[in-house]
Amino acid sequence: MGRIVLEKVKKSFGDVTVIPPLDLEINDGEFVVFVGPSGCGKSTLLRLIAGLEDVSGGKIEIDGNDATFIPPAKRGLAMVFQSYALYPHMTVRKNIAFPLRMAKLDQAEIDRRVNNAAEVLNLSDYIDRRPGQLSGGQRQRVAIGRAIVREPAAFLFDEPLSNLDAALRVGMRLEISELHKRLKTTMIYVTHDQVEAMTMADKIVVLRAGNIEQVGSPLELYRAPKNLFVAGFIGSPKMNFIEGEEAAKHGAHTIGIRPEHIEVSGDKGAWSGVVGVSEHLGSDTFFHIHETGLAETITVRADGEVDFKHGDRIHLTPREDVIHKFDANGLRIE
Amino acid sequence: MARAITTQRKVIITAAAWAVGLLIFFPIYWTILTSFKTEAQAINDPPLFFNFDWTLENYAIVQERSNYMRYLWNSVIIAGGSTLLGILVAVPAAWSMAFVPSKRTKDILLWMLSTKMLPAVGVLYPISLIFVEFNLLDTRIGLVVVLMLINLPIIVWMLYTYFREIPVDILEAARMDGASLREEILYVLTPMAIPGIASTILLNFILAWNEAFWTLNLTAAQAAPLTAFIASYSSPEGLFFAKLSAASTMAIAPILILGWFSQKQLVRGLTFGAVK
Numbered sequence: 001m002g003r004i005v006l007e008k009v010k011k012s013f014g015d016v017t018v019i020p021p022l023d024l025e026i027n028d029g030e031f032v033v034f035v036g037p038s039g040c041g042k043s044t045l046l047r048l049i050a051g052l053e054d055v056s057g058g059k060i061e062i063d064g065n066d067a068t069f070i071p072p073a074k075r076g077l078a079m080v081f082q083s084y085a086l087y088p089h090m091t092v093r094k095n096i097a098f099p100l101r102m103a104k105l106d107q108a109e110i111d112r113r114v115n116n117a118a119e120v121l122n123l124s125d126y127i128d129r130r131p132g133q134l135s136g137g138q139r140q141r142v143a144i145g146r147a148i149v150r151e152p153a154a155f156l157f158d159e160p161l162s163n164l165d166a167a168l169r170v171g172m173r174l175e176i177s178e179l180h181k182r183l184k185t186t187m188i189y190v191t192h193d194q195v196e197a198m199t200m201a202d203k204i205v206v207l208r209a210g211n212i213e214q215v216g217s218p219l220e221l222y223r224a225p226k227n228l229f230v231a232g233f234i235g236s237p238k239m240n241f242i243e244g245e246e247a248a249k250h251g252a253h254t255i256g257i258r259p260e261h262i263e264v265s266g267d268k269g270a271w272s273g274v275v276g277v278s279e280h281l282g283s284d285t286f287f288h289i290h291e292t293g294l295a296e297t298i299t300v301r302a303d304g305e306v307d308f309k310h311g312d313r314i315h316l317t318p319r320e321d322v323i324h325k326f327d328a329n330g331l332r333i334e
Numbered sequence: 335m336a337r338a339i340t341t342q343r344k345v346i347i348t349a350a351a352w353a354v355g356l357l358i359f360f361p362i363y364w365t366i367l368t369s370f371k372t373e374a375q376a377i378n379d380p381p382l383f384f385n386f387d388w389t390l391e392n393y394a395i396v397q398e399r400s401n402y403m404r405y406l407w408n409s410v411i412i413a414g415g416s417t418l419l420g421i422l423v424a425v426p427a428a429w430s431m432a433f434v435p436s437k438r439t440k441d442i443l444l445w446m447l448s449t450k451m452l453p454a455v456g457v458l459y460p461i462s463l464i465f466v467e468f469n470l471l472d473t474r475i476g477l478v479v480v481l482m483l484i485n486l487p488i489i490v491w492m493l494y495t496y497f498r499e500i501p502v503d504i505l506e507a508a509r510m511d512g513a514s515l516r517e518e519i520l521y522v523l524t525p526m527a528i529p530g531i532a533s534t535i536l537l538n539f540i541l542a543w544n545e546a547f548w549t550l551n552l553t554a555a556q557a558a559p560l561t562a563f564i565a566s567y568s569s570p571e572g573l574f575f576a577k578l579s580a581a582s583t584m585a586i587a588p589i590l591i592l593g594w595f596s597q598k599q600l601v602r603g604l605t606f607g608a609v610k
Contacts, residue, residue, distance in 0.1 A: 073511075087522060098513075103512055
């Protein structure tokens with residue numbers, strides 16, 4: 001079980017309010033991602049749930065019990081830290097066994113669970129090494145092993161992949177998703193990387209300055225962002241925003257159009273502009289178009305085969321059915 | 335680019351380093367040397383370096399006149415006891431300052447250190463009165479407490495510095511893993527801080543061993559440690575240099591040997607955190 005409910009949870013450090021009162025429901029078995037730019041309060045929110053920080057107001061409920069003032073050790077949650085936070089003086093085996101030792105399980109049961117976790121996470125070959133002798137990816141696995149052995153009500157991940165290199169990050173991302181499919185335990189995952197959020201989450205919580213901007217599935221957020229902030233934050237490359245006359249034509253203050261929803265053509269189109277920087281990813285090419293008279297730069301995602309040179313004048317056509325409209329307050333107009 | 339260091343430069347720097355080292359070591363060397371001379375040779379002018387009759391008579395006389403073992407034992411009890419007591423008080427103090435600091439933590443640390451700026455003699459009178467009142471004069475327990483208090487600021491400061499080097503994430507991980515505060519300190523913090531705690535113990539032991547002001551003023555015979563043993567051979571006229579040197583050599587020998595064997599640990603401890 002792992003249903004977590006936050007009611008009017010608030011956090012301030014001295015006079016600075018980091019998290020104004022917010023409500024959030026996390027259902028049992030859900031993979032929830034907190035995403036937002038750095039300093040948006042996502043890690044603080046996670047630490048409030050963990051109990052590593054005390055709330056300044058409100059209530060935290062875990063599985064129906066009021067956990068607001070229960071110390072972290074008694075909340076039945078496991079956490080994986082950005083720095084891994086392994087115990088450097090213990091071997092991998094002892095690291096993974098530590099929470100079980102604290103729970104006073106008998107040795108046979110501890111051994112059984114540790115060996116099982118080591119096998120699942122491919123750590124058996126390193127079981128007697130110390131964290132200092134392991135690579136970043138292996139350390140991350142030990143940290144996950146330490147979290148899963150105690151069979152917690154929920155897992156909390158605090159930017160667990162940000163210290164890994166790009167290739168490992170993709171691999172670990174899959175492993176964590178795989179783990180969630182198998183364990184079916186609630187997971188709360190904090191990241192600033194919207195790709196991680198999109199690929200892993202059942203539910204994304206977008207935060208800005210401690211406020212929840214929107215809660216929804218990855219595709220809901222992609223297809224119907226509630227405001228300019230979410231629209232700009234979800235999706236890569238970033239959505240293009242156009243104000244003025246062109247927006248007024250659609251009855252909006254601002255319109256947003258994603259780079260992948262603009263057709264490029266050499267000879268005809270609704271808008272025209274000059275090619276600036278092109279980023280070739282192989283499968284796709286991102287063109288940064290200037291002098292369109294719409295916005296400083298319009299980013300376009302085109303097929304990797306499309307080949308325009310720096311300085312070429314080209315034509316753009318947006319897909320009308322996926323234009324997002326926002327009012328003067330930045331809120332979505334349906 | 336690596337800095338180019340010429341052989342000549344290396345030789346000069348090495349020679350200078352040795353010169354400074356020898357200069358610092360010279361008083362100890364001279365004390366040891368003098369302890370093997372006769373009283374007449376000890377005050378010979380010009381000073382004698384090697385060409386004298388090596389003798390052990392000073393050691394024999396010192397042994398005969400005073401009970402070295404009793405002084406030694408007092409020193410061990412006083413230095414060891416005050417260090418252990420200090421560590422027991424300082425570990426929780428440094429823990430709270432390093433991991434749950436308040437707005438005033440820095441001020442408290444500075445205030446603690448400021449007590450070391452007061453000349454010890456400034457509080458001699460009140461402390462003596464307290465000692466008289468509680469019948470602590472010339473007792474080991476009295477000295478253990480006083481030396482612990484005198485060195486406590488340094489112990490807390492050193493431990494605080496070491497603890498600050500330990501990532502708080504790891505302690506939080508222990509908390510998440512279900513460890514109580516006691517288990518967190520016992521199984522996670524202390525093992526990680528052992529190098530720091532060890533060098534704090536060593537340094538404090540040496541400081542307490544060599545402390546002379548309080549040990550001389552608050553003891554007479556029963557609790558007198560090796561500092562008092564040395565002092566008993568110093569005379570205003572400087573008549574017994576050789577015996578004084580023999581007594582000094584015997585007093586510093588144990589700590590010198592301890593220091594020699596733990597020098598790696600001491601250097602590591604004292605420079606811990608300076609280079610990451």
